[in-house]
Amino acid sequence: MKNYMEDVVLEVLDVALRLNPDFCRCEKCRKDVVLIALSNIKGSYASSPVGEIFAWVGQSDRQVRTDALLAVMQALEKVAANPRHNGQIQLKEN
């Protein structure tokens, strides 16, 4: 189930990146987007009586993709506003 969610998010991430050509392409930012998008999706279905992930994958494929793309677009905005890659790149020369 978790893998299914990640697969869909990674798939729509490609679409979202094409729509946002200025977004940073580094691995750190892409990973952050995936993590934020996944938690957004879980958050929107956590209150479902069926249970978060089952409710999500129980929907039509088209609805799942629409939700995932929306979550990824929101995640892109968050990461673009506050990228964490700068603190991550540390050159050690000792």
Ligand SMILES: [Zn+2]
């Ligand atoms: Zn980056």
